Amino acid sequence: MGKIYVLDTNVLLQDPYSIFSFEDNEVVIPAVVLEEVDSKKRNMDEVGRNARHVSKLIDGLRQIGKLHEKIPLKTGGFLRIELNHRSFHQLQEIFVEKTNDNRILAVAKNLSLEEETKEDGRQVILVSKDVLVRVKADAIGLMAEDFLSDRVVEDDSIYKGFLEVYIQKDSLGLFYEKGELPLSQMAHHPFYPNQFVIMKDAFGSKGSAVGIVDQAGNKVRKLLYEYDHIWGIKPRNVQQIMALELLLRDDIPLVTLIGKAGTGKTLLALAAGLMQTEDLGYFKKLLVARPIVPVGKDLGFLPGEKQEKLRPWVQPIYDNLEYLFNTKKPGELDAILAGMGSIEVEALTYIRGRSIPDQFIIIDEAQNLTKHEAKTILTRVGERSKIVLMGDPAQIDHPYLDEYNNGLTYVVEKFKEQKISGHVNLIKGERSALAQLAADLL
Structure with a gap:
């Protein structure tokens, strides 16, 4: 059973292609999001560029079918512009002001309540880059997630450019003598071209050396400049x-x-x-x-x-x-x-x-x-x-x-x-x- 993802404006402004990142699920864009995107399209910066780009993408999808109905996406999912479910009745006692963020929350909450009445109701998830919007969603019992598909890495494992390896003392001596060492003499690591290697004695002595992986990825060589x-x-x-x-x-x-x-x-x-x-x-x-x-x-x-x-x-x-x-x-x-x-x-x-x-x-x-x-x-x-x-x-x-x-x-x-x-x-x-x-x- 698929899910329904309701997108906040900042997701589209961060990545115009985000609508294609939800596999075979249904993507819902509230009408108020289109209004916010329209207000940004004249900006002469990256946000304005993305606003114009997402507008063109959605306009291109309009050729396939009606936007207020389900439009099939190449990922196997569907896209829909949500014109209804704007009622603020469920949230009026919690959030007094009808800000754009609260209007997006109202659309997502009303969709969620509608799905709960169905026998095969789907889960509704609000996707936003705004931390406070996700906090508000959690406060009203609505599932909310950050948009992570634009991340280059999933966690703090950003490439460091160097690594430490422990090798035999004989291998360390060979490196000092010849100025290079085959990578085959080291424990298996995913070495990259021009990656630095800090080699240390596996038996705990103070002997160490710094080398750089050659561009062919076969050897560690001495540094050229000292x-x-x-x-x-x-x-x-x-x-x-x-x-x-x-x-x-x-x-x-x-x-x-x-x-x-x-x-x-x-x-x-x-x-x-x-x-x-x-x-x-x-x-x-x-x-x-x-x-x-x-x-x-x-x-x-x-x-x-x-x-x-x-x-x-x-x-x-x-x-x-x-x-x-x-x-x-x-x-x-x-x-x-x-x-x-x-x-x-x-x-x-x-x-x-x-x-x-x-x-x-x-x-x-x-x-x-x-x-x-x-x-x-x-x-x-x-x-x-x-x-x-x-x-x-x-x-x-x-x-x-x-x-x-x-x-x-x-x-x-x-x-x-x-x-x-x-x-x-x-x-x-x-x-x-x-x-x-x-x-x-x-």
Whole structure:
């Protein structure tokens, strides 16, 4: 016996194809949801794009049959726009205001009550990304679920980019002697190209080594780069050493870095980019960009020219550049950057339509990107360019994203088996003892 899934507006705005995610069950979209989608379709952002897209999808289904009746879906289920069951009688004593959320709850509750009167009544489940809507549903005895089909991973098993293995002391010695070790000499693991391996002595001695899986997936090799410092920055832990290896390799054009605040993601990427752009001349320009998503209340319109408007949003980038250039006086960094001409700090708002060749590209705060935005950015990368996406999925400011469905996690999981990409999860904070404690406790 199938089920009836009633969709909240935020599910459609998060994933327009969500209507096809419920297998052979019936999908119900309340009329008030269409009104909310219609109110968003003029937005010039990802929400507006999804609103327009879902409108086109539903309009296409209209060619098959009448929307207020059951329209068959390719998944074997059905779709229906619910025009009835809008009565607020059952909820008027609980929720006084007839908000859109409460109207959606009323539709789902009335459908559930109708199904309970039938001999073969089906279970009615409200699907919403809104936590409080699910809480309200539970309070009135209605089944409610989060929409999980858009998640890249089901739990906290996001790919870390490295793993620890225990091997025989002889094998460890062989690695030191030859600089490589066949994967066949290790316990079975699903190794990925460019994945780091921390090898430890199985008998408990302090002997250990760090290697990287070759792109053929057959051996673990020594790291290519063992710099004491680059642009005055010294790696302080093993994950930072791994990150620098990926950032400096010319055969890995896509690098993803995940880590809490203070783990050194931005500083390491900027140092590696400056070294390869200014010192080695591998790239013509260093491009640094970040999405415009406010933390807390939006600042609103800002005065000045484009660069003046962008400065508050990209100030964290300038803070790191001031550290790398060791500037002391106000305006000194701006003078340096103007003189160099090879460093560009930009907002992601302006990246669509561009083709970016011969550049070292850093995308900061990539956890605030949607899957579509991440795809848009990666498809801008031109020949001989290298791109670094970094962020902390635990610090998301986007209203429709979470740790498991954001663009950064999406790229990490989709590219982990590809030879051209590498990933590291930075664990230890190096900003200060206070910053590390705050990241762990808060």
